[in-house]
Amino acid sequence: MPRVKTATKTSAPSSSPGRQLRYAVAMSLDGFIAGPAGEYDWITMDPDIDFGAIFKRYDAFVMGRKTYQVSGAGMMGGSTVVVFSTTLRPEDHPGVTIVSGPVEPAIRDLKARPGKDIWLFGGGELFRSMLAARLVDAVDVAIVPILLGDGIRFLPSPAPRAGLSLTNHRHYPKSGIMSLEYAVTYR
Numbered sequence: 001m002p003r004v005k006t007a008t009k010t011s012a013p014s015s016s017p018g019r020q021l022r023y024a025v026a027m028s029l030d031g032f033i034a035g036p037a038g039e040y041d042w043i044t045m046d047p048d049i050d051f052g053a054i055f056k057r058y059d060a061f062v063m064g065r066k067t068y069q070v071s072g073a074g075m076m077g078g079s080t081v082v083v084f085s086t087t088l089r090p091e092d093h094p095g096v097t098i099v100s101g102p103v104e105p106a107i108r109d110l111k112a113r114p115g116k117d118i119w120l121f122g123g124g125e126l127f128r129s130m131l132a133a134r135l136v137d138a139v140d141v142a143i144v145p146i147l148l149g150d151g152i153r154f155l156p157s158p159a160p161r162a163g164l165s166l167t168n169h170r171h172y173p174k175s176g177i178m179s180l181e182y183a184v185t186y187r
């Protein structure tokens with residue numbers, strides 16, 4: 001029987017110093033962040049995952065319009081919330097910043113301000129834009145032990161290639177979730 005390591009840290013450096021943009025999501029083993037109709041019932045809640053500690057790491061959240069329409073911004077109360085969309089009207093969404101332009105200036109501006117890390121909350125489409133602009137510093141993926149067969153991809157194609165360097169991993173035995181953290185490296 002193979003031994004399972006838990007909460008083991010590796011020493012790989014992150015890709016950039018300072019405030020990081022981290023794409024942190026739950027993913028099925030076959031690479032989906034939601035089912036074909038946006039289902040998320042398969043994302044199990046493991047009692048050992050400390051969501052309070054995870055949220056404390058961030059004070060800014062960025063997300064695509066589709067994620068915002070599912071999640072809202074309620075659980076990010078008091079934090080900076082930036083929603084990327086060319087179709088939402090800012091006046092209809094007080095309390096969040098709607099950005100319709102290119103991703104780079106908005107993220108460079110956020111990174112230049114003092115603060116904690118920035119949670120790239122999803123989804124895959126926005127992640128692809130951010131990756132293409134070389135803005136994503138880290139990928140934190142909680143692999144949920146299920147095969148969905150179809151759905152919304154963690155990273156839709158076509159997308160640029162990027163290197164990943166493992167910085168942390170943790171196994172949650174109660175749910176079988178495997179949490180993997182990577183620094184992103186660009187060539």
Ligand SMILES: NC(=O)c1ccc[n+]([C@@H]2O[C@H](COP(=O)([O-])OP(=O)(O)OC[C@H]3O[C@@H](n4cnc5c(N)ncnc54)[C@H](OP(=O)(O)O)[C@@H]3O)[C@@H](O)[C@H]2O)c1
Pocket residue numbers: 024025026027032033034037038039040043063064065066067068070071084085086087088099100101102103121122123124125126127129152
């Ligand atoms: N498993 C998880 O942890 C997790 C986490 C987050 C989300 N999700 C799920 O993922 C699904 C949504 O993901 P998704 O990949 O389909 O969509 P998404 O990335 O959330 O949203 C895509 C939308 O964001 C806007 N957008 C993307 N790139 C942009 C850019 N460069 N500039 C301006 N606007 C941009 C566009 O909105 P407009 O069309 O308005 O222009 C685009 O249609 C939802 O079902 C959500 O529940 C799962």
